[in-house]
């Protein structure tokens with residue numbers, strides 16, 4: 001399953017730091033794929049993807065696809081933002097429980113306050129200078 005794309009006609013306020021390791025995540029996102037890493041020793045998933053396992057410290061990790069689907073666990077609206085996000089207030093941030101069992105924090109796109117526990121999907125945000133992702137109600 002590939003992710004939907006949404007065009008955002010502005011620059012990213014705080015572009016993510018890219019590393020050689022995370023390039024694979026961003027290349028995948030560019031083709032609508034949401035991936036992370038799983039530990040080959042203990043089997044646990046991690047997000048964001050990491051070159052080691054934060055649970056057992058193993059360096060034997062593998063890339064695995066995520067569905068990009070989950071449930072909204074919590075959300076809030078940010079009015080008092082860090083300076084770099086000042087032009088975007090108010091904006092919504094959600095805690096999403098992905099179907100694979102990962103709990104992630106992400107920007108939440110919704111015009112009205114979403115109910116908790118609703119189904120959400122990850123969407124690729126196509127900014128003028130690169131990509132980000134967010135969740136939105138399904």
Ligand SMILES: [Zn+2]
Pocket residue numbers: 039040041042043044053054055056057058
């Ligand atoms: Zn592990």
